[in-house]
Amino acid sequence: MSGFLAKVKAHLLEPFASWDSFVSAISGVFHAFTSLSERLAWPYLLSCVVIAYALYLVRKKRGEIAAPTSFRQFAFPGEVYRHRSALVDYKFVFFDLTVRGLLYAPFASGLGLAVYRLTLAAAGGAALGPASAHPRRDAILLTVLSFVLTDFGSFVAHYFLHKVPFLWHFHEVHHSAEVLTPVTLYRVHPVERIIGVVTGGVLGGVAAALFTFASRDEIAAITVLGVNVFTFVLFEFLSALRHSHIWLSYGPVVSRVLISPAQHQIHHSVAPEHLEKNYGFCLAIWDVMLGSLYVPRQMETPQFGVPAADPRDFSSVPRLYFLPFAKAFRHVRNLKDVRLSWGWLHKRVRLPGRPGRSRGTLEG
Numbered sequence: 001m002s003g004f005l006a007k008v009k010a011h012l013l014e015p016f017a018s019w020d021s022f023v024s025a026i027s028g029v030f031h032a033f034t035s036l037s038e039r040l041a042w043p044y045l046l047s048c049v050v051i052a053y054a055l056y057l058v059r060k061k062r063g064e065i066a067a068p069t070s071f072r073q074f075a076f077p078g079e080v081y082r083h084r085s086a087l088v089d090y091k092f093v094f095f096d097l098t099v100r101g102l103l104y105a106p107f108a109s110g111l112g113l114a115v116y117r118l119t120l121a122a123a124g125g126a127a128l129g130p131a132s133a134h135p136r137r138d139a140i141l142l143t144v145l146s147f148v149l150t151d152f153g154s155f156v157a158h159y160f161l162h163k164v165p166f167l168w169h170f171h172e173v174h175h176s177a178e179v180l181t182p183v184t185l186y187r188v189h190p191v192e193r194i195i196g197v198v199t200g201g202v203l204g205g206v207a208a209a210l211f212t213f214a215s216r217d218e219i220a221a222i223t224v225l226g227v228n229v230f231t232f233v234l235f236e237f238l239s240a241l242r243h244s245h246i247w248l249s250y251g252p253v254v255s256r257v258l259i260s261p262a263q264h265q266i267h268h269s270v271a272p273e274h275l276e277k278n279y280g281f282c283l284a285i286w287d288v289m290l291g292s293l294y295v296p297r298q299m300e301t302p303q304f305g306v307p308a309a310d311p312r313d314f315s316s317v318p319r320l321y322f323l324p325f326a327k328a329f330r331h332v333r334n335l336k337d338v339r340l341s342w343g344w345l346h347k348r349v350r351l352p353g354r355p356g357r358s359r360g361t362l363e364g
Contacts, residue, residue, distance in 0.1 A: 028097030032186070036232075039239035040182055048182075048240040049075065055248060080245050085178035085314070092317045093186040103190070147230040148283070153203040155286040157195050158279045167195070169327040176314035178305045180268060182240040189324055234258065234282055247299050255295045259284050266294050269302030 024031075032038045033045075052075045059065045065074060080086065161171035170191040177184045188196075241248055241261040249255060249262040259280045267278040277294035280287045287293035305311075313323055 024101070026098050026101055028100045029094055031101070032097055039185055045182065045240055048238065048244075051238070051241065051248070052246050055246065075246065077245070080179045081181060083179040085176075086181050086183070088315065088317070088320070089177060089181065089183045089187050092320050093183050095317055096188075096190070097186060100193075143229060149203045150231075151280070151282045152286060153199040154196065154281045155279055155283075157199040158281070159290070161192060161195065162276065162279070166328050166331050167192075169324040172306055172309075172327075173314070173320050173324060175268060176306050176309065176320075177243075177268070178311070180243040180245060180265065180304055182243055184243040185239065187320075189320070191324070231282075249296055249299070252295055252297070256284050256288060256293065258282060259287075262296055262300075263294065265302055265304075266296060266300070268304045269300075270305050270307045271302060274302060275307070 032040050033042050035041055036043065053071055056065065056071050056074045060067075060069075158171075161167045170189040173189040174184075174187050174192065177187055238248070238261055242264040244261070244265075247262050247265070248260060250258060250260040254260075255263060259278060259282060263278045263284075266274045269275075274294065277292050278284075278287055279290070279292055284293055313319060
């Protein structure tokens with residue numbers, strides 16, 4: 001046990017192990033554009049520019065874009081990229097990516113390792129028999145399972161960030177963006193990021209450990225340059241367009257399987273018919289089950305932001321960091337608000353073994 005704790009501690013303290021490790025940890029902005037595990041890595045951005053150019057040509061041919069409009073004006077309009085909200089994005093993200101390597105990344109690494117080892121130990125260990133006779137099949141199954149569970153974990157965390165009042169104030173930072181650019185992807189409060197890390201780390205660690213136990217061998221998921229192949233193909237290449245003004249819908253059929261960039265833009269909309277829709281990241285099945293899926297029938301021009309919010313609350317980097325704590329802890333000071341928050345959760349999470357309640361279901 002002491003050896004295991006030492007490994008977790010090593011992960012957490014890795015950024016401070018040497019000067020080179022420290023410099024690497026604070027180079028988050030550089031890594032965001034060069035590491036393929038980041039959604040804004042240059043190959044993904046380049047592919048999104050190519051897709052945007054194809055959309056530009058198609059829409060210009062259809063007459064949906066005025067003839068004098070250049071591709072630069074179509075893809076990078078000044079009213080979006082020089083908007084006051086976008087300028088706050090740039091400052092916030094630069095600072096956050098700089099400190100993330102000192103805090104979030106080591107925590108994620110240590111948590112994933114801890115959950116994997118603890119789950120494997122609880123299951124009885126991996127070497128209980130001969131290795132799997134079908135390692136390739138098992139690798140494919142693990143790849144699919146890891147992708148699905150990670151996506152489900154992201155959906156659940158996202159849903160509760162919206163629905164639990166205490167947590168919403170932290171997620172509100174992301175939704176407060178009045179324009180969407182690829183940089184908005186990183187406009188995420190540290191508390192929300194930690195919640196995502198915990199959810200993804202737990203589910204990913206459990207999936208890997210249980211699969212190792214079942215296959216009696218250390219099975220690795222199929223990756224492309226270190227990234228889950230499904231994530232690489234279905235998510236990373238279009239992630240930049242999710243937070244942008246460029247409309248890209250998958251149509252009425254595919255949009256019921258995969259969340260399109262247009263559907264995520266709908267999720268950011270302040271229009272009444274768009275509120276509380278499209279919580280999913282990659283897979284739309286979770287929204288289908290919850291009844292929160294919104295599939296646009298035609299191109300829409302949503303307005304982004306938080307309904308009835310004071311823009312001054314999100315006008316600077318310090319406000320984005322510290323004001324959510326002040327808002328959230330108002331619920332703690334007021335016992336009535338705490339009871340209301342718990343009452344909401346209690347009504348929706350059906351606990352096992354209670355008379356007249358279904359087992360383990362979640363109401364939308």
